[in-house]
Amino acid sequence: MFDGLFAFGHSIASFMTLESIFFALASCLVGVIIGALPGLTATMGVALMTTLTIKLPSNQALLILICTYVGAIYGGSRSAILLNIPGTPASAASCLDGYALARQGHAGRAMGIATTGSVMGTLIGMFFLAWFTPLLGDLALKFGAYEFFWLAVFGVIISATLSGGDPLKGWISGITGLFIATIGQDGIHAYERFSFDNRDLAGGFALVPALVGAFGFAEVLVAMKERRPVPQINPFDTVIPKVMDVLRYWKTILRSGVIGTFIGIVPGVGEDVAAWSSYAAAKRASKEKEKFGKGSIDGLMAAETGDNACVPGAIIPVLTLQVPGSAPAAVLMAAMLIHGVKPGPMIMIESPQFVYDVVAMMMIATIGIFIYGLVLTKLLVQVLRVPTTIIVPMLFVLCVVGTYALSSRLFDVWTMLLFGVLGYVLRKYQFPVAPLVLGIVLGDLMEKSLRRGLVLSDGDLLPFISRPISAVLFAAIVITVVLRIPKVRQWLKMDTSS
Amino acid sequence: MSIEIEDDAPVPPRSDLIAAVVWMVFGAAVAVGAWRMDRLEKLHINPYEIPGLVPFVLGVTILLLGGVLALRSLRQGALTAPDQAVAHDPVLLRHMAWVFGLMLLYALVLVGSGLPFWLATFLFVTVFIGILDRQRQNELGRTKAQQWVRACVYAAVWSALVSLSFEHIFLVRLP
Numbered sequence: 139m140f141d142g143l144f145a146f147g148h149s150i151a152s153f154m155t156l157e158s159i160f161f162a163l164a165s166c167l168v169g170v171i172i173g174a175l176p177g178l179t180a181t182m183g184v185a186l187m188t189t190l191t192i193k194l195p196s197n198q199a200l201l202i203l204i205c206t207y208v209g210a211i212y213g214g215s216r217s218a219i220l221l222n223i224p225g226t227p228a229s230a231a232s233c234l235d236g237y238a239l240a241r242q243g244h245a246g247r248a249m250g251i252a253t254t255g256s257v258m259g260t261l262i263g264m265f266f267l268a269w270f271t272p273l274l275g276d277l278a279l280k281f282g283a284y285e286f287f288w289l290a291v292f293g294v295i296i297s298a299t300l301s302g303g304d305p306l307k308g309w310i311s312g313i314t315g316l317f318i319a320t321i322g323q324d325g326i327h328a329y330e331r332f333s334f335d336n337r338d339l340a341g342g343f344a345l346v347p348a349l350v351g352a353f354g355f356a357e358v359l360v361a362m363k364e365r366r367p368v369p370q371i372n373p374f375d376t377v378i379p380k381v382m383d384v385l386r387y388w389k390t391i392l393r394s395g396v397i398g399t400f401i402g403i404v405p406g407v408g409e410d411v412a413a414w415s416s417y418a419a420a421k422r423a424s425k426e427k428e429k430f431g432k433g434s435i436d437g438l439m440a441a442e443t444g445d446n447a448c449v450p451g452a453i454i455p456v457l458t459l460q461v462p463g464s465a466p467a468a469v470l471m472a473a474m475l476i477h478g479v480k481p482g483p484m485i486m487i488e489s490p491q492f493v494y495d496v497v498a499m500m501m502i503a504t505i506g507i508f509i510y511g512l513v514l515t516k517l518l519v520q521v522l523r524v525p526t527t528i529i530v531p532m533l534f535v536l537c538v539v540g541t542y543a544l545s546s547r548l549f550d551v552w553t554m555l556l557f558g559v560l561g562y563v564l565r566k567y568q569f570p571v572a573p574l575v576l577g578i579v580l581g582d583l584m585e586k587s588l589r590r591g592l593v594l595s596d597g598d599l600l601p602f603i604s605r606p607i608s609a610v611l612f613a614a615i616v617i618t619v620v621l622r623i624p625k626v627r628q629w630l631k632m633d634t635s636s
Numbered sequence: 637m638s639i640e641i642e643d644d645a646p647v648p649p650r651s652d653l654i655a656a657v658v659w660m661v662f663g664a665a666v667a668v669g670a671w672r673m674d675r676l677e678k679l680h681i682n683p684y685e686i687p688g689l690v691p692f693v694l695g696v697t698i699l700l701l702g703g704v705l706a707l708r709s710l711r712q713g714a715l716t717a718p719d720q721a722v723a724h725d726p727v728l729l730r731h732m733a734w735v736f737g738l739m740l741l742y743a744l745v746l747v748g749s750g751l752p753f754w755l756a757t758f759l760f761v762t763v764f765i766g767i768l769d770r771q772r773q774n775e776l777g778r779t780k781a782q783q784w785v786r787a788c789v790y791a792a793v794w795s796a797l798v799s800l801s802f803e804h805i806f807l808v809r810l811p
Contacts, residue, residue, distance in 0.1 A: 193806050306708070310659055310701045317666055317694040327676060329687040332669060355739075362735045362768070363728070525772055530735075531764035532794050535757050538743050539798060543808040548748045555743055567655050568647050585690040592684035 142268060145491055149498035158201060158502075165202040166506030167514070169209020170216075174518050175529065176223040177361035180210035180409070181353040181465040181575075186533075188346050188473040189540030196477035201499045203473055207466045208260055208449055208503035209510070211409055215252035215442055216518050219245055228409035228448075231417040231441035238433035246377045246515075251435055253511030254379040255391065255442030257504055262395030262443070263402065263450030264500040270403070271486070271493045274458040278483035281459070283591035284602050288611035289405065290584035293461050294577050295615050297406030301570035305622045311569045315577020316584060318343060325586050338549035345472045347541040347553040348578055352571050353465070354537045355558025358530045360565060377515045387439045390420050394443035401444075402451020406576045408464035409445040409452075416444025450500050457481045457493055461580065465572045468579045476544075649714035656709060659702030666695030731768070738764050753810035754799040761791035 153162070165187065172183035187206045191199035214229030219236035232252065239248035281289070294316060298308025321332045322342025333339040384391065394416035401412040420440030421430045430437045452463030453470065460482040462468035474481055479492060486493065541554040561571045595601045603612045620626055647655075673688030738760065746756035765787035773783040802808045 190806060193808070306701065306705055310698060310705065313694055313697050313701065314662075317691060317698065320691045320694070324687045326685055327679070327681065327687060329674065329676065331673065331687055331691060332666075359732075359735065363732060525769065527769035527772065528765055528790060531738075531761045532790075534739055534742070535761065535794065535798055538747055539753070539757075539802055539808075539810065542747070542811055543802060543806060546809060546811075548811065551743055551747065555740070567651060569655075588690060589685050593682045597684055 142272075142494065145494040146268065146497055149491065149494040150501065152197070152495070153201065153498055153502055158198060161198055161202050162205050162502045162506055163509070165205035166209040166503060166510060169206035169211075170213035170507065170510050170514065170518065171521050172206070173210035173213025173229075174216040174225045174522060176217050176221065176225055177357055177364065177526070178533070179226045179353060179357060179465075180207055180214075180228070181349070181469060182357050183207070183210045184466045184469040184473075185346060185349040185353055186536055186540055188469055188476070189350060189543055190536075191473075192476065192544055196474075196479055197495060199477055200470075200473065200479070200496070201502065203470055204453075204496070204499040205503040205506055207470065208446070208500065209507055210466070211445055211449055212252075212256040212442075212507040212511070213518075214445075215256065216249065216515070217522060219248045219252060220519065220522065226409070228413055228445040229441075230410060231413040231445075232438055234417075234431045235434045235437040235441075238431065239435070239438065242433050244433070247435075248438060249377040249511070249515060250379040251383060251438050252442045253377070253508065254383050255394070255439045256446040257379075257508050257511070258384065258391045259395050259398055259443035259446035260449060260500060260504045260507070262392070263399045263447035264497055264504070266396075266399045267450040267454055267500060268494070268497045270454050271457050272490075274403075274454060275483060275486035275493075278458045280607065281483060282605075283587040283594060284605055284608045285611065286459075286583055287587035287591055287602065288608055288615065289459060289461055290580040290587065292611050292615050292618075293405030293580050294573055294584075295618055296404060297408075297576045298570065298573035299618050299622060300407050300411050301572050303568050303570060307567075307569040308573045309619075311564060311571065312573030312577045315574040315579075316581045317577075318348075318574075319578050319581020320585060325582055326589060338547070343553050343557075343578070344544065344550055345578060346469070346476070346544055347550040348557045349469050349472065349575060350537050350541050351554035351557030351559075352561035352575050355534065355554055356561030356565060356571065358533050358537070359558065359562045361526045362530055364526075378512060383435070383439070387436060389423070390436050390440050391443050393419055393423065394440040395447040398444035398447030399451035399454075402448035402463045402467075403454050405455055405459075405461045405463060406573070408572070409448040412448035412451070413441040413445035416440040416447075450497075453496060453500075457485055457496065458483065460583065462576065465575060468576060471579065649709040649712040652709035652712075653706055653714035656702045656706035660699050660706065663695050663698030663700075663702055667692050667699060668695075670695055734767055738767075748811040754795045757795040757798060758788075758791045761794050762787045765790055 168187065169180070169183055172178045173180060183206045184203050187203055191202050194202070210226060211228050214225030215232045215236065217223050217225035218229040218232040219240050222233050222237035224230040224233055236248045236252065239245065294312035295309065298312040299305045301308045322340055323330055330340050397416045397419055398412040401407050401415055417437055417440050420436050421427055424430065424434070424436050426434065426436065448464065452467035455461045455463050456467050456471045456474070460471065462471050471481060480488070537554060538551055541550045542548065544550055564571055564574065591602060601608070603609055670688035670692035673686070675686045675688070742756065742760040746760060747753065766784050769787070770783060773786070778786070799810060802810055
């Protein structure tokens with residue numbers, strides 16, 4: 139235990155330079171602004187920042203990305219409370235009680251609650267990140283090709299099922315993502331697949347341009363389509379969080395923090411599900427259920443604690459299994475690989491200090507959002523008033539130049555455009571984009587694991603379902619899929635409308 | 637991951653049927669392409685390592701899932717129900733055509749055409765704001781000249797900021 143504390147102290151000390159502090163504060167600010175602007179998500183923020191930080195040393199680049207991620211998830215609460223529009227999907231649950239409080243003249247109090255919840259949630263998640271990563275790392279060492287194959291499939295299936303809307307469309311989207319990952323040279327024999335003799339395509343689609351397209355370009359297109367008017371924002375009272383709120387709602391904070399973290403650990407689920415689950419659990423446990431949706435502090439605290447606790451939670455499987463817990467964590471994982479950090483089961487053996495570096499980055503990001511929670515509200519209100527017609531072209535320029543900066547080739551810009559248009563069309567027909575992206579991220583792991591597993595077992599499928607961890611993952615996939623079949627839901631008397 | 641569906645209005649069954657057919661054709665094309673792929677027999681590789689194995693399985697899965705979507709949309713009356721397609725708002729269509737057109741023009745034509753990056757960016761941002769922010773500017777009572785001057789100022793600042801920071805801080809040779 140003390141080894142861990144010493145390692146954490148060492149990591150914190152390594153970030154105590156003027157340069158790192160500046161990068162942390164600046165990227166938290168960027169994150170909060172991106173999160174607060176409706177239509178722009180944490181994934182987009184992290185993807186864009188990945189392209190901008192490509193030349194920086196790995197620890198500073200990852201510090202910037204984690205601060206952006208934490209800042210964006212927190213920033214989403216601002217527009218949820220002030221405008222009744224979630225800045226990011228993770229803040230949708232905060233609209234219910236946050237905006238109700240604002241309408242009652244307590245917008246400042248609501249923002250203070252959001253700051254308290256977000257800070258406490260990140261701290262709880264951070265604690266689990268430090269505690270669970272070594273434990274899960276030990277478990278991950280037991281994973282072989284069979285387990286990794288099912289884990290990749292499970293990530294795509296669960297992400298598709300919980301992405302909102304139609305699971306069938308989510309599965310199609312996810313499987314397509316897995317297919318896209320196979321384009322280019324295969325990982326075992328370097329055989330070119332679906333490249334049509336195109337030299338650029340032979341290398342496959344680079345992950346970050348695809349992510350910037352699917353979440354950046356597609357999101358700016360959606361923002362332009364919605365043509366949201368410049369909002370009118372009511373005046374608000376003090377935004378300073380109260381210690382009493384922590385003491386009074388400690389049970390809600392603790393419960394939501396644990397729920398958020400564990401939902402984060404589940405591959406491919408993410409912050410919005412964490413927020414809604416925490417909100418639902420708080421409502422079930424509350425003695426004042428009737429206040430939920432009408433300005434319940436308990437509800438707002440639960441949603442904000444849950445979504446922010448999910449951020450460190452989503453990084454746990456990235457570090458130990460190389461499987462992202464959420465869409466922004468998928469981008470973060472891609473950035474780690476670009477910067478030469480190799481997450482996965484061997485991380486606690488090869489580079490244990492890196493795990494504590496990530497915990498320290500999380501701590502610094504928490505301090506960042508706390509500072510901005512106290513001092514930034516008036517500036518944020520001004521940012522929310524900037525019309526999308528001015529922000530969108532500027533963001534699009536960043537999408538273009540950022541993807542070009544990755545490896546100075548125009549093919550990456552074309553990839554970004556292709557995935558942007560694809561993401562926009564998929565959204566239009568209500569096919570979720572997150573499973574597609576997760577499929578692209580996990581495709582290589584899934585394919586290599588399947589082919590290795592088949593070679594090891596000489597074509598026998600039994601080891602895929604007979605080993606304990608494989609059997610659990612396989613059962614989880616089957617149950618997830620079967621429970622979405624309408625006839626099964628009718629038979630089990632489950633709600634068929636959802 | 638994220639609950640990111642664009643709007644809550646359900647997609648009409650006919651649109652789902654069209655999408656399903658597209659997915660089925662796509663899945664079939666992937667499966668056929670994978671089936672025809674070289675099996676590298678001359679390299680004497682393990683048959684479970686052939687490059688087309690996974691794409692074939694994925695293609696067939698997409699084909700099957702597309703089939704399920706098609707069946708479901710047919711059961712929901714995709715062929716029998718009156719066409720519920722929402723009438724497209726011509727103003728919105730024109731607006732989105734401008735957005736798409738300008739963005740594609742910038743990314744595909746201006747960038748990398750030999751035009752300096754700062755100039756391409758300046759032109760793109762100016763024209764984008766000048767055209768697509770016009771309605772809001774008109775509501776604010778600004779004259780056309782004022783609108784274009786503002787657009788130029790925003791574009792000049794952003795173009796300079798991005799060009800300088802990428803060239804001198806991120807050390808990227810811009811296209």
